Amino acid sequence: MAPCSLLTAGVSLLAKSASVFSCSGSLSRFSRVLPAVYFSPVKYLTAEASGPPKRPLNGYMRYMMQQKPFVVRQNPEIKPVDVIRKIAQQWRTLSPDQKQPFQEAFLRAREQFKVDLQRYQAQLSPAQLQQQAQDKRQRMAKRKAVRKKRELTSLGKPKRPRSxxxxxxxxxxxxxxxxxxxxxxxxxxxxxxxxxxxxxxxxxxxxxxxxxxxxxxxxxxxxxxxxxxxxxxIREHTLSARKRQATKAAKAKKVVKKSKSKAVKKAGAARKTAATGRKTAKSSSTKTLSKLPKKT
The missing domain is CATH 1.10.30.10 (High mobility group box domain)
Incomplete structure (x- = not known):
């Protein structure tokens, strides 16, 4: 009985080994059929490789991500832009109670984001923090430039000349x-x-x-x-030209005012001189008459 049991155990072990090899072969064939993304190696997140935490989605974006598959499934022919418009219209018709779960989820995610951001910034060096601040300033400047360009377009700024x-x-x-x-x-x-x-x-x-x-x-x-x-x-050189014109006009006005003041003073002096001359002539004529002999 013992040899038979040993033989049976050996046969079952060989069968298991054959099944394992056949499964591994089929797995290898299956791996060749599927894309490599399904068999990518495990990536371990370290302090150097991990990036900053992503900002959480607000209530509206959470609603949109939830509703987008249903809207696309119900309307497969419409464009992605129209899908977003349709979801935005649905969001506007929701009551505050219907929006509350999405808003509360956003608030919880925002608190977690603050904690994760502090933990991430605590492991950065001063040079990395400085680089992050510089990148943020560049992003803000770019956004400001984009907003200004849109504003200029809405105000009807003329297009630049073509070469x-x-x-x-x-x-x-x-x-x-x-x-x-x-x-x-x-x-x-x-x-x-x-x-x-x-x-x-x-x-x-x-x-x-x-x-x-x-x-x-x-x-x-x-x-x-x-x-x-x-x-x-307005452009800088246009402002400078306007300032120069305003300064020039103010100077010209000042010169005209000064010349008018001089003319008025000159006329006053002339009138004063003429009055003094007349007074002197009158006085001299009176003295002359007084010196003449009186008639007897």
Whole structure:
């Protein structure tokens, strides 16, 4: 009985080994079929590799992330922009009680974010903190520039003048050679360099005309900005020119006022001199008459 039991145990062990090898082979074949992302190695987050914690989503963004799959499933034909608009409209129709769970989730996540941010900043060196502050200033400056550009566009600021090559490119971009934008631009640059001087002169003249257009439109636009109290949007050299003109006008007004004052003083002195002369002549005539002999 013992040899038979040993033989049975050996057979079962061989069967298990064969099943393991077959499973590993099928797993290897399966791994070759699936993308490599499903079998990426485990990444351990260290203090150096881990980045700053991400800011939590507010209540509206949480609602949008929750509703987006349902809206897309119900409306597969609409564009992503229309999906966002539809969800935003739904959010506006919600009552405060319906919005409260999303807002409370945001508040909890914000408190956790503060804790995680303090923990992250505590492990940074002074140089890293300084670099983070510099990056933040650059991001804020970029956002400010974008907001200012949007504001200028909404206020109708004229477009800058185009160069001669830009005018040539806009006219011939549709028929340019190439399958993408980069190749088209390259072919247009080659065509531009091969143009004759008299052919380029046409586009040069158009560019000069566009400069005149821009100059006139900017003058009208900046005058309008001064009228509505937005002198902060006027160019520096325009402000300097306006200040010089104002200073020049003030000086001219001062000179005119001073010359008028001198004329008034001169006229007063002349009148005073004339009065003194008349008084002296009268006095002298009186003395002369007094010296004449009296008639008997």
């Amino acid at each position: 001669s090559f830009n005018i040539f490119m806009s006219e011939h971009f549709a028929e340019a050679r190439g399958v993408n934008t980069q190749m088209k631009l390259k072919s247009l640059m080659e065509d531009w360099s091969n143009l004759m001087s008299h052919q380029k002169k046409v586009y040069t003249q158009l560019a000069e005309d566009d400069k005149i257009r821009y100059k006139n439109e900017m003058k009208s636009w900046e005058d309008n900005m001064v009228d509505i109290g937005r002198e902060d949007l």
